[in-house]
Amino acid sequence: MTAFDSPAPPLFAARGLGFSRDGEIIFAPLDLEVWSGDALVIEGANGAGKTTLLRVLAGLLDPTEGCLSWQGVALADGQRIAGSIAMLGHHLGLKVDLTPIENLRFRIALGGLRHGMTAAIALRSAGLQGYDDVPLRSLSAGQRKRTALAALLLSPATLWLLDEPYANLDREGQRVVDRMLETHCLRGGAAIFSSHGLFTPALSRMHSLQLGGVAA
Amino acid sequence: MSPGAPLGAALGLLQRDLLLLLWRQRADALNPLLFALMVATLFPLALGPEAQMLSRVAGGIVWVTVVLASLLSLDAVFRGDADDGSLDQLATCGQPLAMLAGAKMLAHWIGTGLPLTLAGPLLAYMLGIERAAVPTLLLALLLGTPLLSMVGACCAALTVAMRRSGMLLALLVLPLTIPVLIFGAGAVDAASTGGDPSAPLLFLAAGLALALPLAPLGCAAAIRIGTA
Numbered sequence: 434m435t436a437f438d439s440p441a442p443p444l445f446a447a448r449g450l451g452f453s454r455d456g457e458i459i460f461a462p463l464d465l466e467v468w469s470g471d472a473l474v475i476e477g478a479n480g481a482g483k484t485t486l487l488r489v490l491a492g493l494l495d496p497t498e499g500c501l502s503w504q505g506v507a508l509a510d511g512q513r514i515a516g517s518i519a520m521l522g523h524h525l526g527l528k529v530d531l532t533p534i535e536n537l538r539f540r541i542a543l544g545g546l547r548h549g550m551t552a553a554i555a556l557r558s559a560g561l562q563g564y565d566d567v568p569l570r571s572l573s574a575g576q577r578k579r580t581a582l583a584a585l586l587l588s589p590a591t592l593w594l595l596d597e598p599y600a601n602l603d604r605e606g607q608r609v610v611d612r613m614l615e616t617h618c619l620r621g622g623a624a625i626f627s628s629h630g631l632f633t634p635a636l637s638r639m640h641s642l643q644l645g646g647v648a649a
Numbered sequence: 650m651s652p653g654a655p656l657g658a659a660l661g662l663l664q665r666d667l668l669l670l671l672w673r674q675r676a677d678a679l680n681p682l683l684f685a686l687m688v689a690t691l692f693p694l695a696l697g698p699e700a701q702m703l704s705r706v707a708g709g710i711v712w713v714t715v716v717l718a719s720l721l722s723l724d725a726v727f728r729g730d731a732d733d734g735s736l737d738q739l740a741t742c743g744q745p746l747a748m749l750a751g752a753k754m755l756a757h758w759i760g761t762g763l764p765l766t767l768a769g770p771l772l773a774y775m776l777g778i779e780r781a782a783v784p785t786l787l788l789a790l791l792l793g794t795p796l797l798s799m800v801g802a803c804c805a806a807l808t809v810a811m812r813r814s815g816m817l818l819a820l821l822v823l824p825l826t827i828p829v830l831i832f833g834a835g836a837v838d839a840a841s842t843g844g845d846p847s848a849p850l851l852f853l854a855a856g857l858a859l860a861l862p863l864a865p866l867g868c869a870a871a872i873r874i875g876t877a
Contacts, residue, residue: 491741493876516743524734528665530673535665542661543742568673 442505444469444623445490445514445592449499452482452489459485462499465642467623469591472614474641475627481645483627484523487596490625491520519544519590521598525581529570533561533580536569540584547589555583560609574601582609593617595626658744659752666756677725681718681761682768688714689772700777707776708786708837714772715765715790716797716826722761723801724818726753727809731875736809740876750868754795754802762794778841785840785850792853793833799864800825806871828856 446466452459460482467473475483488494490501492513501508508514520526527536537552556562559579569577578601585593598610614624618636670678692710693703730736739749769790770783778786804821808814836849 488737491737493737493740495877513741513743518741518743520737520741522734522737524732524737526734526738528669528729528733528735530669531665535668539661539665540738542664543658543738543744 441468442502443467444471444504445625446502447490447499448502450486450489450496450501451498452485452494453497460644463642463644465625467592467625467640468638469621469623470618470638471623472618472636472639473623473625474639475625475644476629476641477627477644478629483644484596486644487520487522487594487625487627491518491594514592516545517590518592518594519585519588521581521585521593521595523596523600525577527569527577527580527584529577530568532564532566532568533572533583534565536580537584537587541587544587545589546587550587552583552587555586556580558586558609558613559583560605575603575606578602579606579609582606582613586613591622593622593624593626595624597628598626599628655744655748658742659748662739662749662752663756666753667759670756670760678760678764681722682764684721685714685718685765685768685772688717689775693776704777704779704841707773707778708782708841709834710776711769711773711778711786712789712793712830712834712837715769715794716823716830718765719761719794719797719801720819720822720826722757723805723822724808724815726757726802726805727872727875728805731809736872736876740872746869746872747865750802750806750872751865754799754864754868757802758795758798762798766790766794773837778837781843782837782841785846786837789833789836789846789850789853792850792857793829796829796853796856796860797826799860799868800829803864803868803871806868806875809872809875810877829853832856 443466446464448464449462450464451462465473475486477483485494489496492501503514503517528539531539533556534552537555541552556564559582561576561579561583564572564576569580572580582598585595599607602610614626615636617624618638689710692706696702696706727736730739740746766787770787773783773786801822804818804825808818808821811817832849832852836846836853838844839846839849
């Protein structure tokens with residue numbers, strides 16, 4: 434098999450990935466792959482293991498079986514895809530005593546900055562202008578979520594791992610997430626996100642993975 | 650399209666933590682100092698006001714208060730970051746985690762160890778320490794408090810996954826800080842009785858030299874365990 438006739442490897446793939454904690458199976462072995470431009474939505478009821486799966490994909494948890502690969506190269510145990518993933522978890526990773534802009538400045542120092550993007554542009558795109566001097570503590574859950582979305586816009590990472598990106602957002606906020614996912618995928622990025630299946634954007638290349646109950 | 654440089658990330662983390670510790674949460678920043686002052690004030694009340702006896706034990710009292718005050722602040726090193734998801738961001742950002750752990754330790758030392766180091770001689774004066782022992786006390790605190798921060802941060806990272814880890818953290822940290830306490834108090838004792846404090850000071854310096862490269866690595870491994 435030469436590089437010529439084999440198709441390009443997926444950007445990110447998991448083979449036979451399973452995770453159990455204290456003998457209890459959190460999710461059964463599953464396969465998934467995303468190419469650049471893909472969006473994969475992980476659907477499942479509460480407690481189906483969506484968050485755990487995303488944490489395993491992010492490298493925060495070691496899978497009990499199976500392996501991950503990045504651009505066709507299998508990741509060894511404990512090896513992580515440095516700087517290529519951006520994660521938006523259930524906990525947003527923001528400091529409530531800092532203002533949105535201070536939070537974003539820290540995330541830029543940590544993860545770098547996408548070309549042509551600034552903290553001010555990101556905040557505006559996420560619909561959160563005018564809160565420069567207000568600490569996050571005084572903002573609503575939805576506004577905090579928008580700050581986290583702005584942090585995602587700043588990140589140069591190719592693969593987005595988003596846990597319930599639509600939670601806590603109003604209609605307009607949900608449209609912001611839709612637009613962000615569309616732009617990111619058009620730009621050649623990829624996204625894996627979890628959802629109850631209520632709000633899913635109309636993306637050209639979208640797959641879904643059902644967790645829990647039915648075998649994936 | 651490249652992630653920030655490791656040093657830039659560490660400095661960014663240091664800057665964020667100092668802004669939080671020393672300004673946005675400044676009421677909490679005074680806690681270790683007030684605690685140290687309270688404990689140091691209790692000793693003369695319990696032991697009696699004999700100047701000679703207090704002067705003899707002043708160095709030891711200051712060291713005990715510094716160790717306890719430092720312990721008091723340790724749980725907060727990673728607790729907030731674990732609760733709000735910042736720790737996950739640190740672990741997934743692709744930067745060397747040991748470097749970021751080092752920044753956390755430095756921030757803890759600047760926010761807690763350094764003020765305690767500066768307050769130590771004042772507390773010792775209050776207890777009537779021999780004037781000649783004060784420079785030794787200051788030097789010993791300067792060498793010992795970073796050690797307390799580094800060892801403590803490693804243990805704090807290990808226990809961060811547990812909700813109520815205060816007592817466990819104390820049980821983990823106290824045995825590890827006993828050498829710092831012994832050599833630190835030993836140096837002050839030697840200086841105040843006219844002896845040579847260089848041996849215990851060198852032990853503290855050796856411990857610091859050992860911990861500087863190793864503690865961030867250990868702490869990074871502990872964070873990986875803690876986020877799992």
